[in-house]
Every structure is written in structure tokens, then in C-alpha cells.
Amino acid sequence: MSAPKKTITAAVLVIGDEILSGRTKDKNIGYIADFCTNVGIDLSEVRVVPDVEKEIVDAVNALRARYTYVFTTGGIGPTHDDITADSIAKAFGVEISENPEVIEMMLTRFKREDLNEARRRMARIPHGAQLVKNRVSTAPGFWIGNVIVMAGVPSIMQSMLDAVADKLETGAKMIIETIDAGGLPEGQYAAGLGEIAAAHAELSIGSYPSFTDGKFKNQIVVRGKEAGAVANGVAKVEALLHSLRADRTPI
């Protein structure tokens, strides 16, 4: 058996007034959460902040100190409210200027006379950052320190995430098993489930009620990084549910 992989963590920082006003419904948090789970990164925190420099700087600095990676989305377009690149430069205490490579990339799409000041704004990259290209637009994101700066438009964000995926350090992949508790109410299995969880610190066990068509449906999720431990946890949860169902319909 190979040595256990270390834990890799991440935070997502969503930047944009439009999410906080409700105008735009975020689709990136869930996508990045799935991505992290799939590659073995523990997404540990998410923040959404407005297009205000101090808020962005403070959040970036708080998060990059705590987690292996910080993924930001939003605020890298050409308009006055796109202040992410400048805020990231400020957070890192580095200069920012027009990046010649980005200008070249943009010239593959725009005529030189159409490359006005606003569009050139998208070529402003903090010094020391690596570009993160995408398939959709000629304006890149960038990667500086442990912070990966991406667009807010989901299709572009997803393409940027693809571009960095191979370069991220990843940990042991989380194995996730879902057990359907059927019509059994949470309140009946909560005590037994709590005992299983307490006895297995190596697992994360959760109970998730959902309410659809006037009925509650409960699912129990067992997560862990070691297949044997997860299988053992699942067996114990299934035995618990079986014993409770047997209680309900005594023969």
C-alpha cells in the first residue's frame, strides 16, 4: 500500500454585487465543490463578497493563509466594476500592469484599433502571476501564489478550471456512499447514527433530509478516504436501518 496522501484544502471566493443582490444565481460554487470532491481536494469554506476592494483584499488574505488553494470567480472583465485583478495585486503587495502575452492573445481576436482602454484592462495581470487560458474568451485568468483567479461566467470559469486541473496538488480522493433511509424518519435513526459516527472518527457521516411532493426523504452519506473504513461504516448504517425497520413491522 502506498503512503497516505496528505490533505489538500481549498476555499472559493465569489466576487460580485450581482450574486449578493440576487440578480445572478451562482452556479460556480456547486461546480467547484464537485470538482474538488472528484480530484481529492477538501473544499473547506466559501465566501461571497461585493465588488469592493477592501472586502476582496481582506477575504483573499484571510483565505490564502488558511487553505492550500483559493479559487476566485468574477470581476475580471473590462468594465469599471471589474476590480478583481487590481485587488489581488494589492492583497499580494505586487505591481500590476498590462501583460504583453495577453495583448498578443487578444490581437488574435480584436483588430489593434479595437483594442481600446477597456479591453486592455483585461490584460492587466499582477506581476509574478501565471496566465490561465480558456477556450471561450481570449481574456485569461491567472494563478498567483496559491490563488487561482477565474471568470464569473460559468462556461469560462469551467474552462479555466480545466486548464489548471492537472497542475493542482490533490489529496486522497473522498469515497462517498449514499444510503437511502427510505421513509424512516431522521428522528428514529439519529441516536444510532450518532453512535456510529462517534465510534468512527475516520468517517464523516451525514444525514440529509429533503422535502419533495409533501414527503420527507432521508439519505445518509458516509464519507471517508479509505475504502475499507467506508465499507465498514456503510455496513453498520445498513444494519441500523434494518433493525429499525424490523422494529416497525414486527412479525
Added chain:
Amino acid sequence: MSAPKKTITAAVLVIGDEILSGRTKDKNIGYIADFCTNVGIDLSEVRVVPDVEKEIVDAVNALRARYTYVFTTGGIGPTHDDITADSIAKAFGVEISENPEVIEMMLTRFKREDLNEARRRMARIPHGAQLVKNRVSTAPGFWIGNVIVMAGVPSIMQSMLDAVADKLETGAKMIIETIDAGGLPEGQYAAGLGEIAAAHAELSIGSYPSFTDGKFKNQIVVRGKEAGAVANGVAKVEALLHSLRADRTPI
């Protein structure tokens, strides 16, 4: 004219491993964002944290110190991973115990012999909190200080938000006008839009590209709390777009 209303702010704190793992896609942030905008509360920050006491306590204390209200979602069910109520009590430094009124409410649904330890867990309410009832379940949320603690299941959360809506202090309602920039690229209007934004600090002006069916579509949003100022901003943006469109198709 009446005196201008003061600004009321809020934060949302989403509590739950299932959001961070991607297993559950959050639907509450966008709903609460719309709610706040509609009633005149400025939603200013969102955080998502795991089911870890210290993370919840730290986030609640950071947010309640900064904003008029904090809305939390998730972690108030009967299972071992539902630690929100205890974490909130800890954040406020108050005791927590079984609330007799909640037990009475639950007895309208459960027989006394079915009110086991796990279900009674949902009756644990921090001392000094007011109950926040809902139409869907007999287990309430609660309101303590400036923190409103709600369920994670969207239908229950929405019902709890209805229950507190009349009691929230609200500010001047944000007036939001959306202008379709049609096929005009952001890069063409960004400079002019930036000038309008800089000249009108009383407005928040944003540009929002979206990418659908292989085409960018841009919308410009003008937000403000005074109708005349918003109308003036909209007129200036429309004049800008008109002049740019005229530039493109010279007669």
C-alpha cells in the same frame, strides 16, 4: 419627502458539509438575496462553513458584529451533525436547553413515546432566543440577538423567512433597472460606462456578460435608492449605448 431611510445590512451563513462537498447544491443563498433586495436590506456577505463548531462560532461572531442581521441556514435537525443551535449558544455565550414550548409543538405531531432523544434535540434552543415557526415542520428555527437561525431544507427555510419578514427592520428599497446592451461588446462601452459610474457615486452600475448558445449577451444594471437618480443614470447609459450603436453603423 420623508427622511432617507438608514442602510440595513445582512449576511448569510450557510452551515453544512453537504454544500462544500457538492452533494447538495445550495438554493438558499439566491432566495435570501432576492428576499433582501425586495425588502430593502443590503445583503453584504455570504459564507459557507462546514459542520465544525469552531468554524460556525467564528463565522457567526465575525458576521454578527459587522451586519444588521445574520441569516443562517442548515444544521438544526435531529442528527449528530446538526450542531448549529449549540454552536450559536456558544457564540453568544449563553446556555442552551430543551425548550418546553417546542416540546409542546412537537407533541402535536409525535406521540410522547416517539419523542426520543434525537427528536428532542431539535427542541434545544439557546436561552434568550425567540422561536421562528414554520408551516412545514414542527421544529422551529430561532432568533437571538441579530442572528436568525433557519433550516437548510429550502421549503422550511422559506417558511421561516416568511415568519420573520414583518419583524425585520428594512431600509430604503433598492431600485434596479436592467438595460439590454444587445450584441454590443462590453469592451466597447466599458470606458463610457466607467465615466458614468464615476460621476454618480449614488448609483451602483454593473455590466453582466452571459454566454449562451455561443453568443455573448450583455446587460447593464443601474441600482440606486432614489428613483430620480436611477432614471437619470438609465438615461445616460441608454444615450451611451445609442451613440456607440450609431458609431457602428454610420449612415
